[in-house]
Amino acid sequence: MDYVLHILILAAIYGVLAMSLELVLGRTGLITLGHAVVYACGAYSSAVLTLRFGVSASLGLLAGMALAGAISCLVALVSLRLHADNFVIATFGLQVAGHSILLNWIGVTQGPFGMPGIPRPEILGWRLDSSLDFLLLSYGIVGLAAVVLWRVGFGPLGRLLLAIKEDEVFCRSVGKNVFQSKLTALVVGSMLAAVSGSIYAHYATYVDPTTFTVNESILIISMVIMGGVGRLAGPLLGAAVLVALPEGLRFVGLPEQLAGNLRQILYGLLLILVLLLRPRGLIGRYAID
Amino acid sequence: MSGIVCRGLVMKFEEREVLANLSLDLPETGITAIIGPNGAGKTTLVNVITGFLRPSQGSCVFAGAELTRLPAHAIVRKGIVRTFQDLRLIRSLSVLENVVLARQGQRGEGLVGALLGFGVAREEKENQSEARDILARVGLDSRVTSSADELSYGQQKLLTIACCLATESSILLLDEPVSGVDPATIPIVMGLLQEIAMEGKAVIFIEHNMDVVADFADRLVVMDGGRLIAQGSPRNLLKQRRILEAYIG
């Protein structure tokens, strides 16, 4: 039973991650290879602040969001005005540099040893301990994230972002500040990813750099593609599928390492197949571009 | 007299001078046609005025603002809107949505507005109603819910003009508004532009079709090699057809 709850919680955490990326990638058309870094911002901020400084979980969460927002602002200021491909490269750089910092800044992050013993959070007197508690929390966050993303991604702003994705020159020609809108999408998406990170840290009570590699960024992208863009349920479904699928591999009986490799192979193959044969993904409203 | 005042514009693309010390005045009323051979720099001029290109030298002043220092979207807010030679529209949106998109100052497009939504619903309703009126005016009211993709070429051109009207700009810079449009539709488009000019807006368009220019323009601007060659009334200039033919051919 606990195992099922675990899967559901992971699905929720990745669901929020995927939804947040859908705003950036699916709706606004910004290709980022660094989503795992802003995810890590939330996780590590919560870890460091609650573990080392006894800060409350809520504050840790807010700090994580602020950090993620600041970093994505910085990246945006530097590279958003450039040619689209240069933006991909810049986010790639962010991913590598970010992961490198997690690995090497041992004083703060304890590097490859990770940070065990992250305290369980207490929110307004409610101390979250059991899997059931986290199930409630994580799906509550899914709901909140859905509301935020619905307001940002649909309605006039959402329409503008879609237009920017298709033809930003046209948008500029009708008086739209394209840079500002892209920045908005990026920052909102990053801050939501940080929320996910924070929950993950408190749930797993342990974080280490191996969770936040470029593979993770790729995994989140796959969830968005697989589920489909254009509706909020898309990335949620994609997350659920890609979280549940490898669990099925456990029953194949491979040693842990090899199972990990096989899982990655499946992810890669699925990504290619979806892009080639079903660009809309499972329930997307339109193809990724 | 406050139209667009350009002085000493220089624009280089890889050693080639596309605009060579160009100075001209574009009026803020009436219909002006910009003509000249290919490569004369007409589209480049429009790009510079509307902020899509930065000139290496020179200035463009409109309504007291130096346009060469403003980003493109700010220039629209100042009151100058343009269309593109290769017909840009958002094909994944409907006809109505394209026009609503062009409405200025939407609170719903900002983060705070989107999240909190104060007055956004009302603003959206007003914009949609305004957009429908504009579409009715250009003759596209029957296609309001079609995707922009589904329109004919001529209808798409009308849609781009509708978007220009939606911005409530006082100057419309149109890059070949009737090129590629079937001859039956040309008078419809030009008639619409005449109406717009009569409301006190300026319609400035680049055109190669000399008949259209002769029939509809109040004023002519002739460019070649990145310079101003002549300007004045079409009747006078076109009388010097011999001279013009040397340029336009």
Added chain:
Amino acid sequence: MSVSYVAQLLANGVVAGSVYALVGAGFALIYSVSRFFHFSHAATFTVGGYAAWSLMALGTPIVLAGTGGVAAAAVCGLLLERFLYRSFRRRSASALVLLLASIGVYTVLENTIAMVFGNQALSLVQKPAVPGTSIIGARLTEVQLAAVIITLVTFLALQTGSKLTKTALLIRAVASNATLAAARGISLDRVSLVVFCIGSGLSGIAGVLTAMDVDIVPTVGMYPFMMGVVAAVVGGVRSVWGSVFGGYMLGIAQNLSILMVDARWTPTLAFLVMILFLLLRPTGFFGKSVRSTTV
């Protein structure tokens, strides 16, 4: 801080730079024709290294094994273009889709190699306890010296080839204006095959040279790939030779920076430098004529 220490860093920089230059050159070559961020370039590197290892494990002499590795990488790139990327092109897939697909390819290839060869480090050559040769106080192993020489020879061959062969002309034609080239009857399909073959081959050379120098793991290709991308950006020009220049500059700068900063921070520094270049010389790599934001 002695002269020989600096010389050592410089020497290390040239060795590292050789690898980055090869990978960057291959990447730029492929990009100039295909116009998308071909992420699986990192995988062809790895394929080269592991193919060479396999051949050596089977008893092939080192030079032949190395050549085999390069060939394997080139073929890998060729197959990818012929059977995957071309299918996407037929469906008018955008650069975004191609990027994502190539990311999928990288994931599949890297993990397949991991499943076949294991995740632990493999050695290609027995490394001597003390590096072999000495130049102005800098010590380099024979392998490292060979690597630099082989790289220089490769670039010489590339330069000669680009001046003399008709293929190079075709590549340049497509790179500068694909539509015009197609109108002139130049087959984009054929040229794509060629650049993927050569570009992946270059990556493969880098992979083989790396495999001979250090132990390899399945993820060995990622870091040089990233550096190759940085090299292409830093090179400041949308050209193969710009990336070569960038690669050497990057390798040397990275190693010299150890004088000031702890070695483990050099990757981060490299990317910060890259971001600086993106700010100051962004038009260099991806070119002004490609999908420019003006009309």
